[in-house]
Amino acid sequence: MARVLTPRAEDFPRWYQDLIAKAQLADNGPVRGTMVIRPAGYSIWERMQAEMDARIKVAGAENAYFPLFIPESYLKREAEHVEGFSPELAVVTHAGGKQLAEPVVVRPTSETVIGEFMAKWVDSYRDLPLLLNQWANVVRWELRPRTFLRTSEFLWQEGHTAHADEADARAYARRILHEVYEDFMVGVLGIPVVVGRKTGRERFAGATNTMTLEGMMGDGKALQMGTSHELGQNFAKAFDISFSGRGGGKELAWTTSWGTSTRMLGGLIMAHGDDNGLRVPPKLAPIQAYLMVVKAGEGVAEAAASLRDGLRDAGVRVGLDDRVDTPFGRRAVDAELKGYPVRVELGPRDLAAGNAVIVRRVTSAKTVVPLANVVAEVTAALEADQKALHDEALAFRESRTVEVSSLADAIEAAQTGWARVPWSAVGPQGETEANGKAVTVRCLVRPDGSVPDSEDEPGLVAILARSY
Amino acid sequence: MARVLTPRAEDFPRWYQDLIAKAQLADNGPVRGTMVIRPAGYSIWERMQAEMDARIKVAGAENAYFPLFIPESYLKREAEHVEGFSPELAVVTHAGGKQLAEPVVVRPTSETVIGEFMAKWVDSYRDLPLLLNQWANVVRWELRPRTFLRTSEFLWQEGHTAHADEADARAYARRILHEVYEDFMVGVLGIPVVVGRKTGRERFAGATNTMTLEGMMGDGKALQMGTSHELGQNFAKAFDISFSGRGGGKELAWTTSWGTSTRMLGGLIMAHGDDNGLRVPPKLAPIQAYLMVVKAGEGVAEAAASLRDGLRDAGVRVGLDDRVDTPFGRRAVDAELKGYPVRVELGPRDLAAGNAVIVRRVTSAKTVVPLANVVAEVTAALEADQKALHDEALAFRESRTVEVSSLADAIEAAQTGWARVPWSAVGPQGETEANGKAVTVRCLVRPDGSVPDSEDEPGLVAILARSY
Numbered sequence: 056m057a058r059v060l061t062p063r064a065e066d067f068p069r070w071y072q073d074l075i076a077k078a079q080l081a082d083n084g085p086v087r088g089t090m091v092i093r094p095a096g097y098s099i100w101e102r103m104q105a106e107m108d109a110r111i112k113v114a115g116a117e118n119a120y121f122p123l124f125i126p127e128s129y130l131k132r133e134a135e136h137v138e139g140f141s142p143e144l145a146v147v148t149h150a151g152g153k154q155l156a157e158p159v160v161v162r163p164t165s166e167t168v169i170g171e172f173m174a175k176w177v178d179s180y181r182d183l184p185l186l187l188n189q190w191a192n193v194v195r196w197e198l199r200p201r202t203f204l205r206t207s208e209f210l211w212q213e214g215h216t217a218h219a220d221e222a223d224a225r226a227y228a229r230r231i232l233h234e235v236y237e238d239f240m241v242g243v244l245g246i247p248v249v250v251g252r253k254t255g256r257e258r259f260a261g262a263t264n265t266m267t268l269e270g271m272m273g274d275g276k277a278l279q280m281g282t283s284h285e286l287g288q289n290f291a292k293a294f295d296i297s298f299s300g301r302g303g304g305k306e307l308a309w310t311t312s313w314g315t316s317t318r319m320l321g322g323l324i325m326a327h328g329d330d331n332g333l334r335v336p337p338k339l340a341p342i343q344a345y346l347m348v349v350k351a352g353e354g355v356a357e358a359a360a361s362l363r364d365g366l367r368d369a370g371v372r373v374g375l376d377d378r379v380d381t382p383f384g385r386r387a388v389d390a391e392l393k394g395y396p397v398r399v400e401l402g403p404r405d406l407a408a409g410n411a412v413i414v415r416r417v418t419s420a421k422t423v424v425p426l427a428n429v430v431a432e433v434t435a436a437l438e439a440d441q442k443a444l445h446d447e448a449l450a451f452r453e454s455r456t457v458e459v460s461s462l463a464d465a466i467e468a469a470q471t472g473w474a475r476v477p478w479s480a481v482g483p484q485g486e487t488e489a490n491g492k493a494v495t496v497r498c499l500v501r502p503d504g505s506v507p508d509s510e511d512e513p514g515l516v517a518i519l520a521r522s523y
Numbered sequence: 524m525a526r527v528l529t530p531r532a533e534d535f536p537r538w539y540q541d542l543i544a545k546a547q548l549a550d551n552g553p554v555r556g557t558m559v560i561r562p563a564g565y566s567i568w569e570r571m572q573a574e575m576d577a578r579i580k581v582a583g584a585e586n587a588y589f590p591l592f593i594p595e596s597y598l599k600r601e602a603e604h605v606e607g608f609s610p611e612l613a614v615v616t617h618a619g620g621k622q623l624a625e626p627v628v629v630r631p632t633s634e635t636v637i638g639e640f641m642a643k644w645v646d647s648y649r650d651l652p653l654l655l656n657q658w659a660n661v662v663r664w665e666l667r668p669r670t671f672l673r674t675s676e677f678l679w680q681e682g683h684t685a686h687a688d689e690a691d692a693r694a695y696a697r698r699i700l701h702e703v704y705e706d707f708m709v710g711v712l713g714i715p716v717v718v719g720r721k722t723g724r725e726r727f728a729g730a731t732n733t734m735t736l737e738g739m740m741g742d743g744k745a746l747q748m749g750t751s752h753e754l755g756q757n758f759a760k761a762f763d764i765s766f767s768g769r770g771g772g773k774e775l776a777w778t779t780s781w782g783t784s785t786r787m788l789g790g791l792i793m794a795h796g797d798d799n800g801l802r803v804p805p806k807l808a809p810i811q812a813y814l815m816v817v818k819a820g821e822g823v824a825e826a827a828a829s830l831r832d833g834l835r836d837a838g839v840r841v842g843l844d845d846r847v848d849t850p851f852g853r854r855a856v857d858a859e860l861k862g863y864p865v866r867v868e869l870g871p872r873d874l875a876a877g878n879a880v881i882v883r884r885v886t887s888a889k890t891v892v893p894l895a896n897v898v899a900e901v902t903a904a905l906e907a908d909q910k911a912l913h914d915e916a917l918a919f920r921e922s923r924t925v926e927v928s929s930l931a932d933a934i935e936a937a938q939t940g941w942a943r944v945p946w947s948a949v950g951p952q953g954e955t956e957a958n959g960k961a962v963t964v965r966c967l968v969r970p971d972g973s974v975p976d977s978e979d980e981p982g983l984v985a986i987l988a989r990s991y
Contacts, residue, residue, distance in 0.1 A: 082640065084590035085597070086627050091640055094585035094655070101586060117562035118569060122552035123591075123629075123660055123676050124613075129553070145592075145618040147629065150675075151664030152610050159554050161591075161615065161629070172550065172559055187562070192591055192660065196619030207618075208591050380649075 059388055062330050067274040072202070074324060078333050078392040081202050081320075088200035088207030095393055096320060098341040100210065103319055104190065106243050106339070107212060110235040114227075116186040116214055121168050123192070124159040129167040132293040136166065139260020143195040145207075161194040166261060166286065166312055169215040170294035177298050177308060180219050184227065188214040203321030204278070204523045211316035217296055217308040224309035225264075225285055229506065231313045232266050232283040240280055244319065245336040245445035246270045246326045247452060248280055249518060251498025252507045256486060259312075263287035266506055269497045269518065271452040272325035275472040277497045277520040280322050283313035321523070326448050333394030334416050336444050337437035342374035344433050345395035347386060351379045352403025359401050362411065362429055366399075369430045371437070391416065397436050399429060417443050462488065465519045469494040478515040494519050527856055530798045535742040540670070542792060546801050546860040549670050549788075556668035556675030563861055564788060566809040568678065571787055572658065574711050574807070575680060578703040582695075584654040584682055589636050591660070592627040597635040600761040604634065607728020611663040613675075629662040634729060634754065634780055637683040638762035645766050645776060648687050652695065656682040671789030672746070672991050679784035685764055685776040692777035693732075693753055697974065699781045700734050700751040708748055712787065713804040713913035714738040714794045715920060716748055717986060719966025720975045724954060727780075731755035734974055737965045737986065739920040740793035743940040745965045745988040748790050751781035789991070794916055801862030802884050804912050805905035810842035812901050813863035815854060819847045820871025827869050830879065830897055834867075837898045839905070859884065865904050867897060885911050930956065933987045937962040946983040962987050 059077060061069040075081050080096030083089070092100060108118075124147065130137045145161040148154060162168065169187065177185055190212050197207045214231060218224040232250060240248045248268040258265045262284040269277045288307045290296070296308040327334040337343050344366050348359050359375060366373045374395065376386060390398055400412040411429050414421045417440040424432050455472030459465050462485040465474035469489075478499050481489070486496050497518045501507055507515055527545060529537040543549050548564030551557070560568060576586075592615065598605045613629040616622060630636070637655065645653055658680050665673045682699060686692040700718060708716045721733040730752040737745045756775045758764070764776040795802040805811050812834050816827050827843060834841045842863070844854060858866055868880040879897050882889045885908040892900050923940030927933050930953040933942035937957075946967055949957070954964050965986045969975055975983055 082643070084592070085594050085636065085639060086590060086592040089590035089592055091590065092588040094587050097587045098585070100588075117566070119562050119565045120560040120568075120678065122554060122557035122559065123662070124552070124554040124557055126553050142620050144620075145615050147613050148616045149626075150613040151666065152612075158617075168553065171553060175550070194591070198619065210588065 059392065060330060060332065063273060063328075070328075070330070071321075071325060074328055074332060074392070075202050078394070080324075080333075083202070086207070088197040090202050090206050090208070092210075092317065099323070099335065099339065100317060100320060102339050102341050104212075106239055107235065107315065108190075110239060111188050111212065111214065111231075114186075114230055114235055116188040116216065118189060119187050120189055120191070121165050121172070123162055125162050125165075125168045127158050127160055129171065130160060132167065133261045133289055135289075136261035140164070140195070143197075145194045145196055162191070163193055163195045164312070164314070165189065165191070165193075165213055166215065166290050166310075167294070170290045170296060170310070173215070173217045173308070173310070174294045174296045177217055177296055179299050180301055180306075183217060183219045183298060183308065184223060185217045186214075186227075187216065188212055201321075201523070203317055203324070206317075209317045211314050214311070214313045216311045217291070218310070219298070219300070219306070219308065221287075221309050224311050228264075228266065228283045228285050228311040228313065231311075232268070232506070236268050236281045236283065236313075236315060240268055240270070241445070243336065243338045244323060244326075245339075245441060245448060246280065246322060247445060247449040249498065249500065250506055251500040251518065252510065253282075253498055254483070254486060254496050254510055256483065257496065259284045261286060261289050263289065267498050269520075270322050270326055271448070271455065271473060272322070272523065273328065273451075274325070275455045275520075277473065277518075277522040278318070278322045278325065279497070279522065280319055281313070281315035284311060286310040286312060327444055328394075332392035334444060335394040335396060337396040337441045340394075340396050341372060342395050343372045343437055344397045344399055345374045345376060345390050346399045346401070347383070347390065348375075348377040348379055349383050349400055349402030349405070352406065355401060355403055355406055358406050358426070362399060362401065362426070365430050366433060369434055371430075371433060396440055397433050399433065415440060417447075465489070465517075466492050466494050469519045469521055472520070473497070474519040475516050476519060478510065478517040481517050481519070489519055493521055495522055497522060527860065528798060528800065531741060531796075538796075538798070539789075539793060542796055542800055542860070543670050546862070548792075548801075551670070552676075554675070556665040558670055558674045558676070560678075560785065567791070567803065567807065568785060568788060570807050570809050572680075574707055575703065575783065576658075578707060579656050579680070579682065579699075582654075582698055582703055584656040584684065586657060587655050588657050588659070589633050589640070591630055593630050593633075593636045595626050595628055597639065598628060600635065601729045601757055603757075604729035608632070608663070611665075613662045613664055630659070631661055631663045632780070632782070633657065633659070633661075633681055634683065634758050634778075635762070638758045638764060638778070641683070641685045641776070641778070642762045642764045645685060645764055647767050648769055648774075651685060651687045651766060651776065652691060653685045654682075654695075655684065656680055669789075669991070671785055671792070674785075677785045679782050681782045682780060684779045685759070686778070687766070687768070687774070687776065689755075689777050692779050696732075696734065696751045696753050696779040696781065699779075700736070700974070704736050704749045704751065704781075704783060708736055708738070709913070711804065711806045712791060712794075713807075713909060713916060714748065714790060715913060715917040717966065717968065718974055719968040719986065720978065721750075721966055722951070722954060722964050722978055724951065725964065727752045729754060729757050731757065735966050738790050738794055739916070739923065739941060740790070740991065741796065741919070742793070743923045743988075745941065745986070745990040746786070746790045746793065747965070747990065748787060749781070749783035752779060754778040754780060795912055796862075800860035802912060803862040803864060805864040805909045808862075808864050809840060810863050811840045811905055812865045812867055813842045813844060813858050814867045814869070815851070815858065816843075816845040816847055817851050817868055817870030817873070820874065823869060823871055823874055826874050826894070830867060830869065830894070833898050834901060837902055839898075839901060864908055865901050867901065883908060885915075933957070933985075934960050934962050937987045937989055940988070941965070942987040943984050944987060946978065946985040949985050949987070957987055961989055963990055965990060
């Protein structure tokens with residue numbers, strides 16, 4: 056097969072951009088840092104949305120929609136928040152042909168505007184918890200944009216909840232972290248994320264605690280795949296989200312926020328892609344079985360339609376490619392690029408022999424299968440390859456993760472992968488030193504892998520890495 | 524029942540705003556003209572999206588996502604388009620802490636930016652038709668905002684397609700109009716829309732033909748519920764969407780665009796709402812059967828859970844309200860406001876008698892039903908009331924539509940409903956006169972109800988009305 060992409064080992068960032076272009080996942084938009092998500096990319100995002108949305112609803116949050124435009128003054132009510140976001144804001148100064156009395160910012164995130172409405176809607180402890188989520192676009196001006204990973208506009212879900220006490224807020228932020236995000240990322244994306252607590256320096260602007268899910272990419276770097284924040288009473292104070300408690304007195308609510316975005320598409324590419332293109336985990340794939348008519352022939356179209364129906368009836372998401380006017384080789388290269396988990400190839404010769412050819416994207420295994428067995432073979436392959444992709448990513452992460460005991464060794468190890476080092480050997484000062492060498496503390500975890508309640512807990516492990 | 528809303532007959536606009544507030548569908552946003560769509564409203568929008576999206580996909584269009592920010596220069600490339608939208612634009616002049624070299628507009632619609640990318644992606648006739656759709660927010664600064672109907676930001680889908688010839692573009696714009704929009708509005712929203720052609724004056728800025736679906740609201744006014752446009756080669760010229768044709772020569776594409784928005788939520792309220800609140804058609808309703816535990820009692824929770832499961836298994840979307848601490852009367856008023864098609868009420872006394880009470884929102888019919896029959900009764904009621912709502916709206920429209928032969932009579936009839944009048948008795952001059960009296964030509968239809976190919980066809984009927 057001719058070389059379609061720059062090999063990963065040769066130039067990983069170039070391979071990434073090549074893949075996005077050749078698999079037609081996205082294009083750069085005309086305004087710096089923006090992107091166009093093309094159908095091949097957007098259909099994967101729709102599957103991410105569907106899987107996430109179902110989990111968010113099971114966790115009890117309801118979808119709503121808050122305005123894109125936020126009065127500049129709202130941002131200023133929470134000091135750390137405005138400081139964190141000011142450099143990235145896009146500002147509308149003119150609208151309807153006139154200069155606006157107060158400029159409005161295009162939302163970089165919605166804690167402030169949602170805080171304002173939570174204050175209106177929450178009256179009594181009976182109104183709590185208030186569990187909201189929205190699917191929306193947000194804008195953060197990027198100086199060094201990179202498709203999916205850092206774009207001036209991106210799509211995401213942002214959850215915002217208010218609770219009667221700290222324990223409830225804390226538990227809910229963790230519930231989302233594990234039952235929604237980790238479950239989706241491990242079980243559907245097939246990416247074995249490490250779930251931990253951010254250090255004070257890496258915390259979200261305005262949060263009291265930021266928890267993160269970090270995935271290892273194919274070059275050994277880390278990608279923050281999602282975050283869940285405890286906001287304490289910071290936004291409740293700034294927006295007066297108060298309620299009459301069970302005792303009758305006025306109390307301040309405790310809030311959380313949590314988000315995942317189109318950045319996950321970048322994670323998917325970099326965690327699972329290979330030199331031939333994307334590899335989409337079967338549970339995520341919009342098209343799980345790509346049925347290709349090799350060339351026209353008597354009965355081939357009918358046999359293909361029958362295979363398609365059989366696969367569909369078995370619950371498989373099928374795409375039919377009967378563009379026999381386009382050379383088969385070119386279509387096969389495109390199918391590799393797009394990463395359909397299983398290809399089913401059917402031509403006149405196969406049909407005459409009563410067979411089809413099954414090609415598995417993950418293992419590259421190619422087998423000739425009697426037509427009657429295609430559905431069973433495909434469903435078995437989808438099941439097996441979901442696991443295979445995850446296990447491959449896990450084995451890779453383990454092979455690139457080193458246990459060390461000093462900061463110097465950790466910074467060294469982070470050149471090619473992740474370092475696990477006692478947090479006591481790093482600390483805020485060591486973090487500064489690492490940052491100077493483009494290495495960050497991705498998160499802190501307990502020795503048993505669970506998420507700490509404080510960075511001061513004894514025995515914590517810090518994960519250091521280069522990152523996107 | 525205490526008066527919860529201003530009666531429709533007393534003050535229709537006030538009733539509309541009351542209903543939106545009391546049913547918790549939406550709130551006004553902090554920036555003038557923007558809105559917050561609350562969970563009760565957003566869940567209906569999600570159902571609209573799901574039903575529309577499925578139909579759009581059947582029609583072959585693929586979802587994608589284009590940037591929110593459009594260079595100001597793009598808008599200027601199509602003269603009529605920029606003239607139409609300039610007064611409504613929101614402009615970003617500062618971003619990332621700096622003044623931008625070229626201001627960017629927040630998309631009011633995406634013909635221009637999508638035209639730019641169609642030009643990149645279309646090379647040969649084999650790339651056509653190119654059928655795209657996006658779900659997105661758009662911004663059009665409104666001087667006289669009204670929730671859902673005219674808001675400075677709204678949510679919508681916008682389809683954009685490119686075709687090799689005019690006939691194909693024309694057929695596709697009509698396919699969307701009928702198979703997607705009309706099918707959804709009549710079959711799911713239960714609103715008997717009139718489908719017709721806009722006059723030159725009412726045409727979309729940049730289109731060669733705008734087709735519309737007009738619904739009659741409860742006060743006799745018309746609401747434009749959706750539009751499908753033929754754009755001719757206007758945008759293809761402006762953005763150079765050209766391709767090598769079958770003959771090898773370079774040809775210009777023909778494009779279409781079509782959209783429906785959160786405005787449909789306003790149409791739903793005004794077409795079906797009554798003095799007690801919203802009435803949601805069963806096929807649309809996020810909650811079709813609202814199961815209310817009247818008060819606690821032995822076995823009631825279990826019986827309610829069992830009813831819920833039975834309804835779910837029968838494919839009914841069920842909501843369970845077991846908030847027995849809240850007075851039943853208040854919950855019942857709220858259920859009326861929210862417009863759940865069927866309520867199933869179950870309390871200790873009902874249970875002791877082996878019954879539940881079914882209350883239908885459309886007919887107000889209240890019947891006592893043996894528990895074993897609840898599922899059958901509910902599914903029958905949902906089926907019947909979907910039809911009943913549509914038929915009621917149709918009968919109302921017919922009762923408020925008058926056939927007249929002169930412009931003067933049409934303007935008179937439009938004070939309370941719709942006038943059907945020969946287009947030859949109106950014409951562009953009569954249209955100006957009507958507009959001066961706040962009456963517009965909603966659309967032109969053929970005598971048999973089909974959509975004309977030109978406003979010059981003989982025998983056309985014009986529908987005149989006041990409108991939102």
